[in-house]
Amino acid sequence: MRVLGVDPGLTRCGVGVVEGVPGRPCTLVAYYVVYTDPADELPLRLLHLDTELTRLVAEHRPESVAVERVFSQHNVRTVMGTAQASAVAVLAGARAGLPVQTYTPSEVKAAITGSGQADKAQMMAMVTRLLRLAEPPRPADAADALALAICHIWRGGTRARIAAAADAVRQRTAASRTGARPGAPGRPGPKRQGGTR
Amino acid sequence: MRVLGVDPGLTRCGVGVVEGVPGRPCTLVAYYVVYTDPADELPLRLLHLDTELTRLVAEHRPESVAVERVFSQHNVRTVMGTAQASAVAVLAGARAGLPVQTYTPSEVKAAITGSGQADKAQMMAMVTRLLRLAEPPRPADAADALALAICHIWRGGTRARIAAAADAVRQRTAASRTGARPGAPGRPGPKRQGGTR
Numbered sequence: 001m002r003v004l005g006v007d008p009g010l011t012r013c014g015v016g017v018v019e020g021v022p023g024r025p026c027t028l029v030a031y032y033v034v035y036t037d038p039a040d041e042l043p044l045r046l047l048h049l050d051t052e053l054t055r056l057v058a059e060h061r062p063e064s065v066a067v068e069r070v071f072s073q074h075n076v077r078t079v080m081g082t083a084q085a086s087a088v089a090v091l092a093g094a095r096a097g098l099p100v101q102t103y104t105p106s107e108v109k110a111a112i113t114g115s116g117q118a119d120k121a122q123m124m125a126m127v128t129r130l131l132r133l134a135e136p137p138r139p140a141d142a143a144d145a146l147a148l149a150i151c152h153i154w155r156g157g158t159r160a161r162i163a164a165a166a167d168a169v170r171q172r173t174a175a176s177r178t179g180a181r182p183g184a185p186g187r188p189g190p191k192r193q194g195g196t197r
Numbered sequence: 198m199r200v201l202g203v204d205p206g207l208t209r210c211g212v213g214v215v216e217g218v219p220g221r222p223c224t225l226v227a228y229y230v231v232y233t234d235p236a237d238e239l240p241l242r243l244l245h246l247d248t249e250l251t252r253l254v255a256e257h258r259p260e261s262v263a264v265e266r267v268f269s270q271h272n273v274r275t276v277m278g279t280a281q282a283s284a285v286a287v288l289a290g291a292r293a294g295l296p297v298q299t300y301t302p303s304e305v306k307a308a309i310t311g312s313g314q315a316d317k318a319q320m321m322a323m324v325t326r327l328l329r330l331a332e333p334p335r336p337a338d339a340a341d342a343l344a345l346a347i348c349h350i351w352r353g354g355t356r357a358r359i360a361a362a363a364d365a366v367r368q369r370t371a372a373s374r375t376g377a378r379p380g381a382p383g384r385p386g387p388k389r390q391g392g393t394r
Contacts (some may be wrong), residue, residue, distance in 0.1 A: 043288075084287075095247070
């Protein structure tokens with residue numbers, strides 16, 4: 001599974017492309033930071049970001065896009081630009097017809113380090129280890145974007161495994177019910193929802 | 198001059214198209230409210246808004262787009278969605294190659310009513326009068342979008358008149374300087390910036 005992660009920002013927007021399967025070290029494909037000039041007008045900045053993100057999605061053809069969810073408890077001055085950059089990132093994925101998932105910073109930290117309160121250094125160390133890199137990816141915006149992509153691969157994988165397990169339970173249940181009613185051959189067992197959601 | 202105004206919102210986004218020249222009553226072309234379902238996922242909502250705004254820009258072919266500038270002093274809970282919707286609106290104009298201008302609510306109020314502190318009722322009454330409508334445009338999101346478009350026509354016009362006046366001063370200055378130096382025929386007067394900015 002190839003995932004493009006975006007750590008949205010109007011001045012610096014991190015982009016990380018990662019390939020992997022759940023629960024195993026992932027492979028780094030590429031990472032970038034898209035810069036826009038704070039001296040430029042907003043339309044120009046958003047257009048530049050849109051052009052670059054759309055190009056990177058087309059170039060790397062990920063199966064899905066993961067974007068950090070913006071929180072209002074951030075610095076209120078910068079949160080507006082971050083919210084606008086995140087909209088551009090979400091749109092770049094959605095316009096390409098890709099599933100786009102957002103994750104909170106705590107969800108990403110928990111997925112990567114096991115703790116939702118992990119600090120920057122811990123996150124950087126784990127991203128470096130999980131991607132089997134010789135050196136930490138720089139700048140931090142790129143590392144955050146890679147962490148988002150890894151988080152999505154692993155969490156998506158967890159969801160897929162839960163769904164597969166639920167399917168297996170469902171099939172076994174249906175089979176045993178059919179088997180318990182020899183007097184009604186060919187009659188399918190009642191449909192049941194798996195208990196795991 | 199035809200202007201498409203956008204009052205950005207994620208749940209309700211007002212769009213107003215107006216034609217006119219500075220300082221005179223304008224003509225209403227059309228107005229809309231684009232709704233997105235709060236129960237839907239963010240990517241779907243942003244994509245819907247993007248599709249509709251892009252379609253309206255293509256349909257009405259405005260010369261420019263005016264979008265309300267989002268302020269952080271708004272309710273912090275809703276400001277995130279508003280910021281994201283405004284990014285979609287700004288992009289829809291910029292991607293079509295149009296100039297996009299943002300205005301604060303006070304700028305719009307001052308342009309329409311003469312007071313930056315005008316209330317909703319005053320604004321609605323002035324928009325109705327300036328567009329020579331029999332009834333106020335509803336809902337309020339549409340009226341706000343129309344006010345933005347009128348504001349842009351008038352302010353753009355003011356800027357254009359100031360630039361024209363500055364040009365005239367510049368030309369006159371250059372002419373008189375050239376005229377005052379008969380000993381240096383053909384030598385152009387020094388370049389000067391107009392005093393009005």
